[in-house]
Amino acid sequence: xxxxxxxxxxxxxxxxxxxxxxxxxxxxxxxxxxxxxxxxxxxxxxxxxxxxxxxxxxxxxxxxxxxxxxxxxxxxxxxxxxxxxxxxxxxxxxxxxxxxxxxxxxxxxxxxxxxxxxxxxxxxxxxxxxxxxxxxxxxxxxxxxxxxxxxxxxxxxxxxxxxxxxxxxxxxxxxxxxxxxxxxxxxxxxxxxxxxxxxxxxxxxxxxxxxxxxxxxxxxxxxxxxxxxxxxxxxxxxxxxxxxxxxxxxxxxxxxxxxxxxxxxxxxxx
Numbered sequence: 638x639x640x641x642x643x644x645x646x647x648x649x650x651x652x653x654x655x656x657x658x659x660x661x662x663x664x665x666x667x668x669x670x671x672x673x674x675x676x677x678x679x680x681x682x683x684x685x686x687x688x689x690x691x692x693x694x695x696x697x698x699x700x701x702x703x704x705x706x707x708x709x710x711x712x713x714x715x716x717x718x719x720x721x722x723x724x725x726x727x728x729x730x731x732x733x734x735x736x737x738x739x740x741x742x743x744x745x746x747x748x749x750x751x752x753x754x755x756x757x758x759x760x761x762x763x764x765x766x767x768x769x770x771x772x773x774x775x776x777x778x779x780x781x782x783x784x785x786x787x788x789x790x791x792x793x794x795x796x797x798x799x800x801x802x803x804x805x806x807x808x809x810x811x812x813x814x815x816x817x818x819x820x821x822x823x824x825x826x827x828x829x830x831x832x833x834x835x836x837x838x839x840x841x842x843x844x845x846x847x848x849x850x851x852x853x854x855x856x857x858x859x860x861x862x863x864x865x866x867x868x869x870x871x872x873x874x875x876x877x878x879x880x881x882x883x884x885x886x887x888x889x890x891x892x893x894x895x896x897x898x899x900x901x902x903x904x905x906x907x
Contacts, residue, residue: 643833644840645867646697646819647858648677652687654858659692661863665840667692668733670699673846673856677701677765679720685727695730697763707737707767714747721751725758732760733790735767743771743780752785763788766822769795774804778812788817790842797823798832805836813837826862826869 646666647658650673658664669688670677678701688696700717702709709717714736721732732755736744748764755762764786771777774794781789791808793801798820809818820832821842829841845862848854 642839643870645863646821646840646842647863648673648821648842648844648846649688649858650677650680650844650846650856652684652691655688655696656691657858657860658863659694660860661867663867664694664863666695666697666730668697668699668842669729670701672704673844675704678704679717682723682727685724685729689728696728697731697733697761698724698729699765700724700732700734701765707735707770708739708741709736709744718751718754721754725755725760730760731755731763731787733763733765735765737767737770741770741772743777743784745780745784748781748784748786756785761787763790763819765790766792769793769801774808775811778808778816782812782815786816788819790819790821792820792822799823799828802832802835805832805838809837824866826866829866829870 644665645663646668647664648668648670649655649658650670655667655669658667669680669685671680671684672678677699679699685696685698700721702713702716717734717736721734724732732751734751736747738744752762762785764781768774768777768781768789768791778789791801791805792798793804793808795801795804798805805818805820812818817840818838819840819842820836820838824832824841824843832838832841843866844856845859845866846856847859847862849857
């Protein structure tokens with residue numbers, strides 16, 4: 638059972654998605670992409686600029702130059718680095734990226750370079766689901782910790798988080814004090830409580846997307862789906878999603894903060 642506060646990150650593929658995600662007050666963070674149907678690619682600079690005008694929610698920009706794998710040549714890596722620098726110069730609150738070598742180990746040299754750039758702006762460095770493509774998850778996460786990556790987005794090396802929840806739980810238990818573990822991929826109102834309860838993670842990444850038609854089909858964030866998931870969580874007595882206002886209050890009230898702890902902490906005290 639859950640007995641802790643959680644953080645909600647929405648994956649957005651357009652300015653309209655940012656606006657939809659921002660309309661839900663429980664949204665804590667937005668990952669900004671384009672082309673969600675391709676797994677998320679680098680958005681345009683103007684999408685970030687206009688999104689910053691529309692919301693004060695932190696925006697983490699995807700830097701992924703193409704679909705189909707995470708092994709990049711030097712030109713692609715230089716483009717990724719330049720895109721990241723441009724986004725940071727224009728107010729991005731973090732960069733999400735990922736790069737592997739041909740043997741499917743973490744490209745530590747490039748990762749360190751990216752992390753140093755991101756941290757020089759005081760922002761967050763996030764390694765995306767390229768992690769799930771690494772041949773050895775323990776070696777990969779240890780490499781990312783050495784590179785000082787702040788957070789890993791993962792579905793536990795499986796097509797979705799429900800199938801990968803045991804691996805996510807292992808990563809959280811083994812490495813969660815050294816790096817943030819962000820479950821994402823296939824999150825629904827039917828499985829979100831299971832994911833939190835079985836992994837011990839305190840944050841979640843989801844698109845809450847729906848197919849739209851406009852002279853062709855495309856995916857878009859559905860605020861109604863986000864609200865349905867939030868209501869499902871809030872209707873559960875064992876858990877609570879805190880709004881940004883709640884979180885600000887908790888920063889001021891250490892007593893209240895102590896009321897929202899992991900159940901396992903409660904068990905250790907008993």
